Amino acid sequence: MGSNYEVTDYTLGQEQLERIESVLSDDLIKSGVHSALLIDMAGNIIAKCDNGNCQHDLYSLAALASANFAAVDTMAKIVGEEEFSLLFHKGENENIHFSKVNIEFLLITIFGKEVSLGLLRLKVAEAVEKINSVW
Amino acid sequence: MGSNYDDVSFTDYTLGQEELEKIEHVLEENLIKSGVHSVLLIDMAGNIIAQRDNGSCDHDLYSLAALASANFAAVDTMAKIVGEEEFSLLFHKGENQNIHFSKVNVEFLLITIFGKKVSLGLLRLKVAEAVEKIGNVWNQ
Amino acid sequence: MAFVNMKSKEVQAKVVYYGPGRGGKTTNLEYIYSKFRERIKSDMVSIKTHGDRTLFFDFLPFDIGKIMGYDVKIQLYTVPGQVKYDATRRLVLKGVDGMVFVADSQVEQRKKNVLSLKNLQENLAMYKKSIFKVPLVLQYNKRDLEKEGVSLLPLETLEKDLNSQLKVPSFPGSAVTGENVVPTMKKIISLTMTSLQNVLK
Numbered sequence: 001m002g003s004n005y006e007v008t009d010y011t012l013g014q015e016q017l018e019r020i021e022s023v024l025s026d027d028l029i030k031s032g033v034h035s036a037l038l039i040d041m042a043g044n045i046i047a048k049c050d051n052g053n054c055q056h057d058l059y060s061l062a063a064l065a066s067a068n069f070a071a072v073d074t075m076a077k078i079v080g081e082e083e084f085s086l087l088f089h090k091g092e093n094e095n096i097h098f099s100k101v102n103i104e105f106l107l108i109t110i111f112g113k114e115v116s117l118g119l120l121r122l123k124v125a126e127a128v129e130k131i132n133s134v135w
Numbered sequence: 136m137g138s139n140y141d142d143v144s145f146t147d148y149t150l151g152q153e154e155l156e157k158i159e160h161v162l163e164e165n166l167i168k169s170g171v172h173s174v175l176l177i178d179m180a181g182n183i184i185a186q187r188d189n190g191s192c193d194h195d196l197y198s199l200a201a202l203a204s205a206n207f208a209a210v211d212t213m214a215k216i217v218g219e220e221e222f223s224l225l226f227h228k229g230e231n232q233n234i235h236f237s238k239v240n241v242e243f244l245l246i247t248i249f250g251k252k253v254s255l256g257l258l259r260l261k262v263a264e265a266v267e268k269i270g271n272v273w274n275q
Numbered sequence: 276m277a278f279v280n281m282k283s284k285e286v287q288a289k290v291v292y293y294g295p296g297r298g299g300k301t302t303n304l305e306y307i308y309s310k311f312r313e314r315i316k317s318d319m320v321s322i323k324t325h326g327d328r329t330l331f332f333d334f335l336p337f338d339i340g341k342i343m344g345y346d347v348k349i350q351l352y353t354v355p356g357q358v359k360y361d362a363t364r365r366l367v368l369k370g371v372d373g374m375v376f377v378a379d380s381q382v383e384q385r386k387k388n389v390l391s392l393k394n395l396q397e398n399l400a401m402y403k404k405s406i407f408k409v410p411l412v413l414q415y416n417k418r419d420l421e422k423e424g425v426s427l428l429p430l431e432t433l434e435k436d437l438n439s440q441l442k443v444p445s446f447p448g449s450a451v452t453g454e455n456v457v458p459t460m461k462k463i464i465s466l467t468m469t470s471l472q473n474v475l476k
Contacts, residue, residue, distance in 0.1 A: 068205075
């Protein structure tokens with residue numbers, strides 16, 4: 001209780017972070033995704049990449065996304081489900097997609113009309129696999 | 136706020152017994168009779184306004200209402216952050232149970248829990264009807 | 276925004292525990308949960324990180340019995356205290372009927388208490404509410420640490436820092452040992468119900 005220092009359960013070196021960033025860039029941003037964020041379950045941003053025209057408040061977004069993910073997970077348990085399958089929100093111009101990388105991390109992608117949900121899910125699945133192999 | 140008590144933060148809406156009965160009737164007729172397991176009308180603070188189920192649900196509904204309003208508010212805030220007015224659909228799909236959210240108005244959410252017997256298409260139709268009828272309870 | 280169900284004669288009111296990170300908000304609710312286990316039908320819901328820090332909120336619905344013919348259900352919530360969670364913290368405040376501000380008595384937390392109280396005022400203002408009008412109780416937590424040789428702020432200092440303008444009821448307490456946890460809760464419930472009573476008549 002005396003300490004205000006929060007220690008994360010994982011360690012990521014410089015090299016691993018660079019590999020993750022290149023996955024976000026090559027698999028997602030180059031496929032037309034506006035912004036891709038790898039966050040931990042406490043809402044910290046681990047890695048991010050965007051197309052250069054995104055000015056969203058990504059720190060608030062990450063905090064809300066992790067809280068929301070946990071809330072949805074808790075609801076699933078209350079109705080007797082292990083977890084709910086897909087977390088995806090559709091807007092007029094921007095959509096948000098959430099994907100669980102592993103017990104520690106979430107991948108958030110923000111994308112527009114240029115990318116179909118089908119393609120996005122394919123690209124996200126590939127990215128998740130590559131990110132997992134970084135460990 | 137329409138309240139005379141300046142130290143009281145009270146609901147923006149009032150619902151009498153008759154109105155609540157009408158709402159419960161809508162929940163029963165439109166949703167439970169269509170095969171929905173459980174339906175909740177909640178406000179944005181997470182209070183349960185009205186509730187109906189098929190008699191074989193024993194979920195912790197107060198916790199569910201608190202989580203559902205928080206889920207909705209978090210998603211709404213995320214929409215604003217990326218420059219959207221709101222996101223269209225909030226729906227969670229599980230193996231056996233699904234949860235569907237529908238905004239009734241600025242104050243209320245309709246939460247339906249349903250299984251495989253009801254298709255998402257039918258559910259959305261039934262929910263839309265129910266939302267309209269619930270809206271009418273105020274407008275009368 | 277409490278909800279009064281005229282049909283089932285039930286009142287639901289929302290009480291939020293606010294304060295700086297690691298101040299003892301969750302521990303307050305955990306103590307209440309353990310103390311009143313037989314009266315609380317559901318499990319306490321805690322949305323927290325792997326590091327055991329509150330991520331969204333804790334939730335504990337508490338039946339306090341009948342008041343003026345109504346079954347009163349108090350919904351206790353905590354907010355995440357860490358500064359970075361302001362957006363989520365604000366969401367939890369929506370529709371709040373009563374608040375407990377849990378201050379950390381440790382000397383080095385003095386500034387954090389003041390900032391957190393100011394943050395509460397700002398976040399209430401977003402809902403067009405005034406910290407001077409919503410029922411509020413202060414708790415000066417961690418008084419038990421004095422015995423362990425930890426230097427604590429004197430109660431007078433805490434009063435001066437946090438309560439000189441608000442002038443609301445305050446309790447020295449210890450969420451870990453349970454000291455004054457229940458009196459704090461009873462006080463905020465009573466203030467909240469008083470403010471609602473005009474409407475229940």
